[in-house]
Amino acid sequence: MSKSMLKIDNLTTGYGQRQVLHDLSLSVPEGSVVGITGPNGHGKTTLLRAISGLVPVWSGQIFLNGTAIQEMPAYTRVNQGLVHIPQGDLIFPDMTIEENLILGGYLAPSGDELNRRLETVYDFFPRLFERSSQQARTLSGGERRMLGIGRGLMTSGEIMMLDEPSLGLAPKIIDHIYEVIAGLRTSSPTLLIVEENPTRLQSVADWIYLMDDGAFVWNGSADELKESSDLLNTYLGA
Amino acid sequence: MDTFLQITISGLTVGAMYAVGTLALSLLWGSMGMLNMAHGGFIAIGGYTGYWVMTVLGGHWLFVLPIAGLAGMLAGYALYHLVVRWMYEREDFSVNIIIVTVAIASLVENSLLNIAGPSAMRQPFKIPSGFKISDVVVPYQTLLTLAVALVMMVLVSWTVNRTKVGYVIRAVSQNKDAALLMGINVQLAFTQALVLAGGIAAISGVMVTSMTQLFPAVGYDTTIKSFIICIIAGLGNIPGALTMAFVLGMFEITVQYVFGQRYGFPAMLGLVVLVLIWRPHGVFGKATVNRV
Numbered sequence: 001m002s003k004s005m006l007k008i009d010n011l012t013t014g015y016g017q018r019q020v021l022h023d024l025s026l027s028v029p030e031g032s033v034v035g036i037t038g039p040n041g042h043g044k045t046t047l048l049r050a051i052s053g054l055v056p057v058w059s060g061q062i063f064l065n066g067t068a069i070q071e072m073p074a075y076t077r078v079n080q081g082l083v084h085i086p087q088g089d090l091i092f093p094d095m096t097i098e099e100n101l102i103l104g105g106y107l108a109p110s111g112d113e114l115n116r117r118l119e120t121v122y123d124f125f126p127r128l129f130e131r132s133s134q135q136a137r138t139l140s141g142g143e144r145r146m147l148g149i150g151r152g153l154m155t156s157g158e159i160m161m162l163d164e165p166s167l168g169l170a171p172k173i174i175d176h177i178y179e180v181i182a183g184l185r186t187s188s189p190t191l192l193i194v195e196e197n198p199t200r201l202q203s204v205a206d207w208i209y210l211m212d213d214g215a216f217v218w219n220g221s222a223d224e225l226k227e228s229s230d231l232l233n234t235y236l237g238a
Numbered sequence: 239m240d241t242f243l244q245i246t247i248s249g250l251t252v253g254a255m256y257a258v259g260t261l262a263l264s265l266l267w268g269s270m271g272m273l274n275m276a277h278g279g280f281i282a283i284g285g286y287t288g289y290w291v292m293t294v295l296g297g298h299w300l301f302v303l304p305i306a307g308l309a310g311m312l313a314g315y316a317l318y319h320l321v322v323r324w325m326y327e328r329e330d331f332s333v334n335i336i337i338v339t340v341a342i343a344s345l346v347e348n349s350l351l352n353i354a355g356p357s358a359m360r361q362p363f364k365i366p367s368g369f370k371i372s373d374v375v376v377p378y379q380t381l382l383t384l385a386v387a388l389v390m391m392v393l394v395s396w397t398v399n400r401t402k403v404g405y406v407i408r409a410v411s412q413n414k415d416a417a418l419l420m421g422i423n424v425q426l427a428f429t430q431a432l433v434l435a436g437g438i439a440a441i442s443g444v445m446v447t448s449m450t451q452l453f454p455a456v457g458y459d460t461t462i463k464s465f466i467i468c469i470i471a472g473l474g475n476i477p478g479a480l481t482m483a484f485v486l487g488m489f490e491i492t493v494q495y496v497f498g499q500r501y502g503f504p505a506m507l508g509l510v511v512l513v514l515i516w517r518p519h520g521v522f523g524k525a526t527v528n529r530v
Contacts, residue, residue, distance in 0.1 A: 054419075074418040075420075075422055075424065076421075078419065086415065086416070090415055090419070091416065092413055099405075103405070104420055106406075106420045155419075155421065
């Protein structure tokens, strides 16, 4: 097995006094796509926020490429190669699409590199190119999601974490988003995807973790999850 | 005609000063949700720095605005690192910072009282004489004040809209978490906003004191009125605040001229009450806060 791009050991965290994650351990090998699924409101988003530094870690360790990052401020983790495409899109509403994308490439080493990334993103999402000078607040839900993912691509890290890429979108748009995600596999980075819909996840992920009540209750390959219909029944009611 | 001209010139000058004040306040509210009651302290620091540069140090008047600006920037930097950064992540920041900056304004005022004494002084940074349009004398100082205000407005909007620093300040103001995830150092952006606001306020302090007088509490009047303008325009909306500054400056001067000096401020407050009943988010405000 190749080395871990992201490795989490015995992570606990929460908000205020309330503990959300209990002693989580996870490994994302370099070049792989790992998925996390499970019912809503059980800590999947919190885990990604803890990894990117938006939520402080109570105990445990997070290794990115072998470096412990759990004490680093969020913005320096980006420089280490960590890209987090958050749930709810978190766009800059009063800026244009292009300004949003350029901010995604804030750490790009040069203007040329920034333009190259911009072209790549516009190739993935021609719609964003058509609307590049439009204010982000005017976008539809699907376009916002494209912008969120496009902005993550602009950051161009070694591992990308996607939080619920299909949430609240029409099936046709979800298809498009997942085509892009599948396309990413060929071009490069390691992916960690949080997704409530196990079928979608199975289509792209090599390895899947099942989270319930802030703890991993199962993990295995996408095929194994398919075969364990009782698992899905128990945790997802699928 | 002469009366109209007189009111217009005074109104524009007063409006320009309010505009600069609102600029500094909007910048901080817009970027970090901070109502800076220490703004008056920055104004006083600028005024006294200008005074000392010319009298104690015997400096040329050309140095006054740059040095006062630097002093204000330093004050902004200190305010961030001594106070704001320790409070920002805590809950109730937006309320607590009001109380804390009131305390800081009081600290600055009383320190100046100790150092410079209570008596009002004349700001030496002042161009004498003026010129006449029909029968109205336009002091050169008025023109300078207008010019300085305009230059500052242009500089700040250029910084906010066209430079990387401004780009980052706008990003942080619109979505702090998203900015962090882009690798933006949010703390640095806040420092830059406070340094910018401190510099603007201090330079406006020189101009305000050269129109009136120099005394430790000189900043309060402008601060209160700039606040009123920010709220009436819609907090955080810079173009709106600048427009409102000139409108209310003219309004205040007109009321003062027609009904007497003492009615200017109450009339302004009365107008604010009416506007807020009519539009609770301010004239240009949106229901969702539009910051910077």
